Amino acid sequence: MTLPFFVYGTLRPGEVNHRLFLHGRTRSEEPARLADTVLYEGPGYPYAVEEPxxxxxxxxxxxxxxxxxxxxxxxxxxxEEYAPGDPRSLYVRVERDVVRDADGAGVRAWVYIAGPDAAKRLRDAGRRVAGTEWRGRR
Structure with a gap:
């Protein structure tokens, strides 16, 4: 299935992995938001963890x-060190609805969220990011 990607860390415009992976390979990049999710600090990158x-x-x-x-x-x-079906994956790629800022439309997208083991470690002992954005935290 061909879906857009929701990016919230080093793949965002202006970040290092955007230049390495996305620059020149995208048709559009639009501000958006993902509900029921919080951010945790990682070593130089964030983790999104689902939290209804x-x-x-x-x-x-x-x-x-x-x-x-x-x-x-x-x-x-x-x-993102994603291996389908492996709970030890650093991140898992999941389909989620995100909301486009420009028009409030819901759009189905791929999102890389913390894998099950990583999410448990983060909830138990991780440092949560205050606010809704990771950008500028380094």
Missing amino acids: GGGEVRGELVTALPRAYGALLAELDRL
Whole structure:
């Protein structure tokens, strides 16, 4: 299934992984937000952890160019250390509804959230990011 990506950390415009992975490979990048999610600090990058009623995360909804989509999906899975079906994955790629800021429309997108083991560690002993954005925290 071809879905846009919701990015909230180092893949956002102006961040290092945007230049490495997304620059020149996107059709659009629009401000958006993801509900029922909070951010935790990682070593140089954030983790989004699902928390029903817990808040929202701000980021961008990124639509890849069709010719770049397949390769980009595989590269982002590797970057995020996502292995389908493996609970030890650092992140898992899930489908979620995000809200586009421009018009309030709900859009189904891929989001990389903390994997089950990482989410448990973060909830138990992690440092939660105050607010809804990670940008500028370093």
